[in-house]
Amino acid sequence: MNIRELLGIELPIIQAPMAGVQGSALAIAVSEAGGLGSLPCAMLSVETLAQELTAIRKSTHKPFNVNFFCHTPPEACVAVESSWRRLLTPYFDEFGLDPNNTSNSASRAPFSHEIADIVEEFRPPVVSFHFGLPSQDLLERVKGWGATVLSSATTIDEAIWLERHGADAVIAQGLEAGGHRGMFLSNDLSTQLGSFALLPQIVQAVKIPVIAAGGIASPTGVAAALALGAQAVQVGTAYLLTDEATTSPLHRKAIKSEASRHTALTNLFSGRPARGIVNRLMLDLGLINELAPPFPLASAAIAPLRSAAESREDFSFSPLWCGQNTLGCLEISAAELTGWLSNGVSSQ
Amino acid sequence: MNIRELLGIELPIIQAPMAGVQGSALAIAVSEAGGLGSLPCAMLSVETLAQELTAIRKSTHKPFNVNFFCHTPPEACVAVESSWRRLLTPYFDEFGLDPNNTSNSASRAPFSHEIADIVEEFRPPVVSFHFGLPSQDLLERVKGWGATVLSSATTIDEAIWLERHGADAVIAQGLEAGGHRGMFLSNDLSTQLGSFALLPQIVQAVKIPVIAAGGIASPTGVAAALALGAQAVQVGTAYLLTDEATTSPLHRKAIKSEASRHTALTNLFSGRPARGIVNRLMLDLGLINELAPPFPLASAAIAPLRSAAESREDFSFSPLWCGQNTLGCLEISAAELTGWLSNGVSSQ
Numbered sequence: 200m201n202i203r204e205l206l207g208i209e210l211p212i213i214q215a216p217m218a219g220v221q222g223s224a225l226a227i228a229v230s231e232a233g234g235l236g237s238l239p240c241a242m243l244s245v246e247t248l249a250q251e252l253t254a255i256r257k258s259t260h261k262p263f264n265v266n267f268f269c270h271t272p273p274e275a276c277v278a279v280e281s282s283w284r285r286l287l288t289p290y291f292d293e294f295g296l297d298p299n300n301t302s303n304s305a306s307r308a309p310f311s312h313e314i315a316d317i318v319e320e321f322r323p324p325v326v327s328f329h330f331g332l333p334s335q336d337l338l339e340r341v342k343g344w345g346a347t348v349l350s351s352a353t354t355i356d357e358a359i360w361l362e363r364h365g366a367d368a369v370i371a372q373g374l375e376a377g378g379h380r381g382m383f384l385s386n387d388l389s390t391q392l393g394s395f396a397l398l399p400q401i402v403q404a405v406k407i408p409v410i411a412a413g414g415i416a417s418p419t420g421v422a423a424a425l426a427l428g429a430q431a432v433q434v435g436t437a438y439l440l441t442d443e444a445t446t447s448p449l450h451r452k453a454i455k456s457e458a459s460r461h462t463a464l465t466n467l468f469s470g471r472p473a474r475g476i477v478n479r480l481m482l483d484l485g486l487i488n489e490l491a492p493p494f495p496l497a498s499a500a501i502a503p504l505r506s507a508a509e510s511r512e513d514f515s516f517s518p519l520w521c522g523q524n525t526l527g528c529l530e531i532s533a534a535e536l537t538g539w540l541s542n543g544v545s546s547q
Numbered sequence: 548m549n550i551r552e553l554l555g556i557e558l559p560i561i562q563a564p565m566a567g568v569q570g571s572a573l574a575i576a577v578s579e580a581g582g583l584g585s586l587p588c589a590m591l592s593v594e595t596l597a598q599e600l601t602a603i604r605k606s607t608h609k610p611f612n613v614n615f616f617c618h619t620p621p622e623a624c625v626a627v628e629s630s631w632r633r634l635l636t637p638y639f640d641e642f643g644l645d646p647n648n649t650s651n652s653a654s655r656a657p658f659s660h661e662i663a664d665i666v667e668e669f670r671p672p673v674v675s676f677h678f679g680l681p682s683q684d685l686l687e688r689v690k691g692w693g694a695t696v697l698s699s700a701t702t703i704d705e706a707i708w709l710e711r712h713g714a715d716a717v718i719a720q721g722l723e724a725g726g727h728r729g730m731f732l733s734n735d736l737s738t739q740l741g742s743f744a745l746l747p748q749i750v751q752a753v754k755i756p757v758i759a760a761g762g763i764a765s766p767t768g769v770a771a772a773l774a775l776g777a778q779a780v781q782v783g784t785a786y787l788l789t790d791e792a793t794t795s796p797l798h799r800k801a802i803k804s805e806a807s808r809h810t811a812l813t814n815l816f817s818g819r820p821a822r823g824i825v826n827r828l829m830l831d832l833g834l835i836n837e838l839a840p841p842f843p844l845a846s847a848a849i850a851p852l853r854s855a856a857e858s859r860e861d862f863s864f865s866p867l868w869c870g871q872n873t874l875g876c877l878e879i880s881a882a883e884l885t886g887w888l889s890n891g892v893s894s895q
Contacts, residue, residue: 355808374722375741389811389825389834393723393741395762395771396871403874414743423743423771460703463737477737486737523744526751 202368202408202430205347206325207262209233210541211425213370213410214533215435216266216327217378217520218242218307220450223254225443228533230261234541235325235431236533237264241307245317252321264325264349265318267310269333270471273493284500286490290480290516294507298500306502307469307495309333315340325349330471331357331383332364349410351381354390358401358409370433371401373413377436377522379473380464388464388472388487394424402428416527418542425544434540437527441536449509453478453519454528468501468518470494479515550716550756550778553695554673555610557581558889559773561718561758562881563783564614564675565726565868566590566655568798571602573791576881578609582889583673583779585612589655593665600669612673612697613666615658617681618819621841632848634838638828638864642855646848654850655817655843657681663688673697678819679705679731680712697758699729702738706749706757718781719749721761725784725870727821728812736812736820736835742772750776764875766890773892782888785875789884797857801826801867802876816849816866818842827863 203211214229216239226236238255240248255263284291284298291298308314310333318326319340326341327349333341341348342365351370352358358369372381373394380391392400394413402409411429415421416437424432439446439454446454453459453476464472465486471494472487480501491497504516529536551559562577564587574584586603588596603611632639632646639646656662658681666674667688674689675697681689689696690713699718700706706717720729721742728739740748742761750757759777763769764785772780787794787802794802801807801824812820813834819842820835828849839845852864877884 373741373743375744390809392871393721393762394743395721395741395768396723396764399765399767399874400872414741416744417747419774419776420743420747423774426767426771426774428767461738523740524748526747 200408202410205367205408206235206431208235210537211431211544212421212537212540213237213264213431213433214438214537215378215412215433216264217435217438219518220439220446220520221444223251223258225438225441225533226263227255227258228443229438229537230259230263232534232537234537235262235264237266237327239266240314241266241268241329245314248314249317252318252323256321262324264327265323266327266329267314267333268307268330269310269328270330270494272309273496275496276492279492280496280500283490283492283497286484286488287500287504290504294504296503296507306498310337312337312340319344322346327370329379329381332361332366338365351412352401353380353382353397354384354392355397355400355404357382357384358405360384362405362407366407368408368410368430369401369405370410370412371398371429373397373411375414375523376412377462377474378520379469379471382472395427398424398427398429414522414524416522416524418540420524420527421540422543434527436522436525437529437536437540438533439521440528440530441533442531443533447509449512449514449517450519453514454521454525459521459525462521462523466491466497468498470497473518473520474522476519476521478517478519548756550758553715553756554583554779556583558885559779559892560769560885560888561585561612561779561781562786562885563726563760563781564612565783565786567866568787568794568868569792571599571606573786573789573881574611575603575606576789576791577786577885578607578611580882580885582885583610583612585614585675587614588662589614589616589677593662596662597665600666600671604669610672612675613671614675614677615662615681616655616678617658617676618678618842620657621844623844624840627840628844628848631838631840631845634832634836635848635852638852642852644851644855654846658685660685660688667692670694675718677727677729680709680714686713699760700749701728701730701745702732702740703745703748703752705730705732706753708732710753710755714755716756716758716778717749717753718758718760719746719777721745721759723762723871724760725810725822726868727817727819730820743775746772746775746777762870762872764870764872766888768872768875769888770891782875784870784873785877785884785888786881787869788876788878789881790879791881795857797860797862797865798867801862802869802873807869807873810869810871814839814845816846818845821866821868822870824867824869826865826867
C-alpha cells in the first residue's frame with residue numbers, strides 16, 4: 200500500500216517529533232496543512248500527555264502521529280553518577296552551584312502500559328517509536344487501536360529487524376539527522392550511514408514502505424529522497440524556526456548563526472548519541488565521553504548548568520539539537536513550510 | 548557554464564580516481580562510454596605515469612581526468628615510526644616477519660613540478676586534486692595547459708576555499724564516499740557531512756559547478772544528486788567490480804560479502820582517514836589510532852603484513868576501500884555500468 204493511503208495524508212511530509220522544542224501546536228499545524236504532524240511524548244508527564252492529545256483531537260480531524268521512546272531504563276548507579284558529577288564539578292564551581300543538589304528524575308520515560316492507558320482513548324492514527332519497538336504485547340495493544348506503527352532504522356539490519364517485528368513502515372534515519380540516533384541493534388557509531396547510502400539500500404532490503412529522514416530540508420531534498428525510493432520524508436530541523444515550534448530564543452539564534460555549520464553526535468546531554476550544534480561542553484569533554492551515565496540519566500546533572508548558563512544567554516550546556524542541513528530553517532508558519540517542502544511533489 | 552560543456556562529456560558521470568584498484572584501462576573505458584574516466588596518479592612512478600598517459604592518449608580521443616594528491620609530505624620521525632612498529636609487533640610475530648625489515652618508501656607523492664614535467668606533454672583536459680590544491684605556481688602551470696581543475700570539498704568552508712583559490716568546479720564529497728576523505732581545512736571528523744546535507748549547501752554557497760560524490764551507486768542515485776543541484780556525479784565504489792578495474796580477488800570477494808555492510812573511516816592504512824570495509828586491524832587497533840604516522844607514512848609498516856596475510860586469503864591487514872553504498876557494485880563492463888548509471892539522465 201502506498202504510504203499516503205496508509206497514513207491518510209495528502210502530502211508525503213512527516214514532521215519529525217522533536218521533544219523539548221515543540222508541542223501539539225506544531226503537530227496540529229502540519230496535519231492541518233496536509234502532512235503528518237507528530238507529538239513527541241517521551242518527556243511529557245501523563246497529565247500533559249492527556250492535555251496535548253486533547254488539544255490535537257479538538258483542533259484537527261486529520262491524522263497525526265504520537266512518538267515514544269522504547270529504551271530499557273537503566274539502573275541508577277551511584278559510582279557512575281558520582282564520577283559524572285566529579286567531571287562536571289569545575290562547571291558547577293564556575294556557576295556557584297552545588298553539584299550534589301540536583302534533580303535525579305529521569306526526564307524520558309519509555310512507552311509502557313501505563314502510558315498506553317492514557318493514549319488509548321485518543322486512538323492516535325499513527326504511533327512511531329525510537330530505539331526499536333516496545334514489547335510484543337505493547338505493540339499488539341497499539342495495533343489493536345488500528346494505529347499504523349513506524350520506527351527508525353539507522354542500518355540495513357535494523358530495517359530488516361523492524362519489518363520482521365511488526366513495523367508497518369520504516370524511517371531510514373540518515374546520519375545527517377538532528378537529535379537522537381534511533382540506533383538499537385548496535386551502539387557503534389561507525390555503523391551509521393548517510394542518507395544517500397542508507398535509503399536506497401533499505402528500500403531494497405524491505406517490502407514495507409520506507410520514509411527518508413536526515414538532511415532533507417528543501418523541495419529538492421524531498422524530490423531527491425523520493426527519487427531514491429522513499430514514499431515519504433520525515434523532516435525535523437527545518438521546522439525548528441517555524442512559528443509553532445517552541446524552540447528557545449537561544450536555540451533559534453544558534454541555528455541562524457555560523458555555529459550551526461558544525462553539528463556533531465554527542466552523548467553528553469542524555470547518555471545516547473544525538474546530533475546538535477557543537478558547543479563548549481562538547482569541545483571540553485569530547486563528543487562521546489564514557490563517563491556519561493546511560494540514557495537518559497546523563498541529563499540530570501547537566502540540567503542546572505544549562506539553566507544557569509541559559510539565564511546568561513550562554514548555550515555552553517544546552518543540547519542544541521540540529522541536523523546537518525539548515526537550508527530549510529525558515530521563519531515562517533509550519534503550514535507554509537510544509538507547503539514549500541512539498542512543492543513539486545506530484546499529487547497521487 | 549554547464550559542467551558537461553566545461554568537461555566536454557556527454558554523460559554527467561565522472562569515474563572516481565581510485566589508486567591501487569585501477570589504471571588507464573578503466574579510465575579509457577569510461578571516457579569512451581561518454582563519461583569522464585580518471586587516472587589516479589598519486590601512487591605511480593614517473594615511468595608508469597608516462598606509460599599510462601600514453602595508453603590513454605593512444606586509446607581515446609575523449610576527455611579524461613588525471614588525479615593527484617597535494618598533501619605536504621611529513622618529515623619521517625624515528626620515534627613515531629618505532630612506536631607504530633611496536634604496536635604492530637604482535638602481528639609481525641604472528642606471521643614470522645621482522646618488524647624492522649620493511650620498506651620506508653612513502654608510497655604516495657604529492658603533485659610537483661617534476662610530475663608536471665611528465666604530465667605536461669599529454670595535456671590532460673581535466674586535472675583533479677585531493678586534499679586541497681597545489682601551490683599557486685603549480686596550479687597556474689596546470690591551468691596554462693588549458694586543463695579544467697577540480698578538487699574535493701568535504702565541508703561548506705572547503706568548497707568556498709576551493710572556489711576562491713581557483714578550482715573550476717568542486718566535488719562535494721559526502722561522508723558516504725569510499726577511500727580517502729579529501730578534507731584539508733580541518734582534521735576533525737565530526738565536521739564531515741552526509742551527501743544529503745553537504746551537496747545542497749555547497750550548491751548554495753558557491754557559483755562554480757558542483758559535482759556530487761559519496762553514496763551514489765544507481766540511476767536513482769544519479770537522479771537524486773542532480774535534483775539536489777549537482778551538475779554531475781562522481782562514482783567510485785560502483786566501478787570496483789567492473790571488468791576493467793584491477794581490484795584484487797580478495798577485495799572483490801569482500802565487497803560482495805556481508806562484510807561490506809560495515810565500512811568505516813580509518814587512519815591505520817595511510818595516516819589519513821579513509822573509508823574501507825571493517826577488518827581485523829581496524830577492530831584491534833581502533834579505527835583512528837593516534838600512533839599511526841602521518842600520511843602517507845603509516846602504510847610502510849603495514850605493507851609486509853598485508854602481503855603475508857593476503858597470500859593466505861586473509862584481508863585482516865588490507866585497505867579494502869569501499870563506500871557505504873554497494874548497490875551498484877555490478878560485475879559488468881565499465882561502459883555498461885556508465886550507461887546504467889546514466890539511465891534516465893536527460894540529454895542536454
